[in-house]
Amino acid sequence: MKTPITSSEKEMQQLALCQRLIINHSYGCQDALRRDMQRHGFQAISQSTISRLLRILGVIKIRNARGEKIYSLSPQEQPEPSAGRAIGEMVISVEHNAEFVILHTVAGYGRAVGKILDYRALPDVLGVVAGSSVVWVAPRDVTKTPHLHHKIVQTFGLTAVLSQPVAVR
Template identity: 35%
Template sequence: MNVCKKHQLSTTNKNNDNLISICKQLLQQQSFTVQCDIRNKLIELGFHDISSSTVSRLLFRLGVIKIPNASGKKVYCLPNDDKSIKVNTSIASQIEFITHNQLVVIIKTKPGSARIIAKFIDRNPHQEILGAIAGNDTIMIAPRDINHITECEKAVDLCLGRA
């Protein structure tokens, strides 16, 4: 690889890291309901050649999700990497019901909420819970032992502040 190519790749990586950093700051400081608003703000900040698809890939790479804010509007939100997440009414309000079928515990959530709730469960392990898998509005909890499925469901309720 010639020197010009190495410099170009190095510059591209620095610009990409800068874009990621700026996007994180924007999402922490402001509420955005549509990707177009994020793109427009990035353009204002000097990223003139950013496309809508680039914004979409960036949000995916950051693990951004849409969750309802205090007024019920769905806004883009960075995942919380803090291991000391506390259950609050906003998480509990996203759960529609919890049940089991003797093999797995199922949590039905409002659309778009399953991923963050599953992440919360995985980051707050309980001896009865093997793990969680999330879709858009459904979470499947694998119990450590199917003979203790009721205890697993109770552990999920306890973990989510519903017990």
Template identity: 30%
Template sequence: MSKKKDRFQEIGRLIASEKIHTQEGLLENLSKNGYDVTQATLSRDLKEIGVAKVPDNEMGYVYVMPNSISQASKHMSMVNLPVESVIWVEFTHSFAVLKTHSGFASSVAMFIDHAKMPEIIGTLAGDDTILVINRDNYARKDILAALRRLFPGLKEH
């Protein structure tokens, strides 16, 4: 097995076995287990693997593996976290901008991405703002309707 594959497996094992909320914490655990990598390499690894961060009552946000994301999304939708976190939407050209409560944009963006709506290509998230990239063939009203299916009562800004 290659060093990269070994490292990916170790990252998965660490994330599955304990709550890790920072790259520094993950780097420290990797180092203890003989994997000395830079923060930049770890960041690329996490992106390539598809690791995401989800809300956690104890630690704020923790890393989860891609196979755990759908489980996390189901949990989030059960507690209405994404629905209650969105404040408003505003449109410009081929984009929609969603405003969320501070710290929730990443989780809401993940929720939108995993809904796999044909009207939406993808999202980019900051702390409290999400850029929703719309497909060209859909009008603003179509995008608003799609977002309202996920976030009933969503208001335009």
């Protein structure tokens, strides 16, 4: 039986997903963002909730290279790179399915997070591939993927709110 999540946990999950979607995709309108949020498990999310999430995240509209207005995180609202900041603060979310674990980070921190996972040499990790804002972790044994997910969450001192299993489509 699945444990029900509280409204604050749900809001944190919505905020993390909304932030990740805006970082990784271009949205010109709230409806397109709402549809993607629905595809990622928040079927009942309303336009007013999307508007509130955008306000909380400090999202602004900018012109992209093609001159189109798209949503973007305000530079003032994004965490600044800092040697004094814990690397775990730069992890936006940790998700897994039956076959791998994905970490989404603030832009520019993916490689550092990947390096930490490599350095830790977790026995359940077969390999790590890191980009600028995404880290892909392959488990040595796919039957232990949920356990590996839990170990990674612990490694970075994260809460379960930022981590969640995802369905394979």
